[in-house]
Every structure is written in C-alpha cells, then in structure tokens.
C-alpha cells in the first residue's frame with residue numbers, strides 16, 4: 001500500500017505564496033487540506049490534484065473564529081503533519097485614512113485567525129509529539145511600516161510569536177518556522193491598494209522561489225528564513241538602524257503616489 005509522507009494544511013492557498021507552498025507540499029507527497037476565503041480555492045485544488053496527491057479544499061473566512069472552526073472541522077481527526085499558516089492581507093494608505101473595517105480585517109486575518117488555528121492544530125501536534133508549523137511572517141515585521149502601519153505591526157507580531165512558540169515547544173517534537181519574505185510578485189499589492197506606490201511598481205521576488213525557501217526551512221526545522229539575499233541584507237541592516245530612520249525609508253516605498261517619483 002502506498003503511504004503518504006504526511007498530511008498538510010495550507011491557508012491562503014488559492015494564489016500567491018500559499019498556492020506555491022501547496023505545490024511544494026504536493027511535490028513532496030503530502031496530502032493536502034487547503035483553505036481560502038473565495039471560491040477560487042476550488043480551482044487551486046483541481047490544479048493540485050493533477051500532482052497525484054489527495055486534496056481537500058475549504059472556502060472559509062479565516063478572519064473569523066467560525067471560519068477557523070470550519071477549517072478545523074474538515075481535518076476530521078486526521079493527524080496533521082504540517083500546518084502552513086500563510087493566509088494574510090495588507091492595507092495601504094495612511095492609518096487615519098484607512099477604513100476601520102478593513103483595518104480590523106487585516107488584524108483578524110493575520111493575527112487572530114492565524115493564532116487561533118495554530119493553537120487548535122498545535123495542541124493536537126503536541127499531543128502526538130510530532131508536527132511542523134510554518135508561519136508566513138515578513139521582513140515587514142522588522143520595519144515600522146509608514147503607510148502600511150497596521151500590516152507591518154501584524155507581521156512584527158507573527159515574527160515574534162513564531163520564535164516564542166518555537167521556544168515553548170522545543171521539547172515537544174513540534175517545530176515552528178517563520179518564513180519572512182520580502183516584496184513578492186502576488187496579488188497582495190493590488191488587494192492592499194498599493195499599486196500607485198514605489199513598492200507596488202517595483203520588481204519583486206518569484207513566489208515559487210519564496211515558497212521553496214520556506215518549505216525547505218520548515219522541513220529542516222529551522223527557526224526562521226528570509227527569502228532572497230537582498231532581503232537578508234535589508235533585515236541585517238534594519239536590525240542596527242534606528243526605528244525612526246526605518247519608518248522614513250519605508251515611507252518612500254509606500255506613500256500613495258510614490259510610484260515613479
């Protein structure tokens with residue numbers, strides 16, 4: 001009988017980095033449960049099924065506890081070998097000019113829904129003494145994000161949370177890895193209303209490269225990984241640069257109308 005090397009959950013797997021993470025899982029023989037908020041998750045599932053793994057898809061709003069419960073229910077008691085908590089969204093413009101419902105959606109998706117899912121699946125992994133958790137943080141977590149203030153704050157939360165949870169679980173058989181991408185060519189910038197900004201128009205990393213770096217780090221049980229040498233350099237410089245200077249540099253990238261200035 002053919003035995004799958006495991007069962008993985010990937011959130012935000014309909015597009016972008018999450019879809020590529022799901023492809024990495026499938027290439028490595030993982031059966032999949034994938035989730036996203038829109039019906040496109042079913043097309044992603046159809047594409048992944050051509051890779052000869054079992055794929056189950058859930059359309060659920062992971063910004064809500066009910067949506068996370070819906071995803072968790074679909075696990076139906078199967079042991080989860082890997083949880084790739086990737087769903088997330090950005091939001092451009094100055095904080096005072098943002099719509100507060102959209103602000104809440106960023107926090108609820110990136111932070112509340114993400115850690116609620118990690119707690120539920122993490123408890124099962126700890127009980128089994130086995131599992132891998134990959135959290136998609138960001139190099140944005142190192143930088144006060146003028147004109148993306150709330151988003152960068154959520155990623156600072158995740159980058160920090162990931163290391164804290166890793167430490168708590170170090171004797172448990174469960175590893176926690178934080179993937180920290182830099183600007184990556186996905187739908188993220190359009191959805192966040194950042195297309196008129198310098199970063200929105202800049203050349204970005206390939207999401208397949210970013211996902212492979214993250215998947216490999218998760219499989220190796222590393223604490224974190226920054227994808228791409230430019231981003232590695234940027235995070236090294238950020239760690240010794242005053243926060244006020246970083247915020248001013250960020251502003252040049254994300255200020256509305258900054259594209260092509």
Ligand SMILES: NC(=O)c1ccc[n+]([C@@H]2O[C@H](COP(=O)([O-])OP(=O)(O)OC[C@H]3O[C@@H](n4cnc5c(N)ncnc54)[C@H](OP(=O)(O)O)[C@@H]3O)[C@@H](O)[C@H]2O)c1
Pocket residue numbers: 011012013014015016017018035036037038039041060061062063064086087088089090109136137138139140180181182183184185186187188189191
């Ligand atoms: N692109 C970058 O430059 C970059 C850099 C660093 C980190 N990241 C992080 O990478 C992760 C993936 O982003 P991406 O760049 O691949 O963007 P993307 O192409 O916009 O993909 C985002 C994914 O998250 C899902 N999602 C968003 N809100 C959701 C919700 N409430 N419930 C369920 N699913 C939800 C989306 O599904 P629906 O369309 O169905 O909502 C989609 O599958 C995010 O955590 C982002 O913060 C991105």
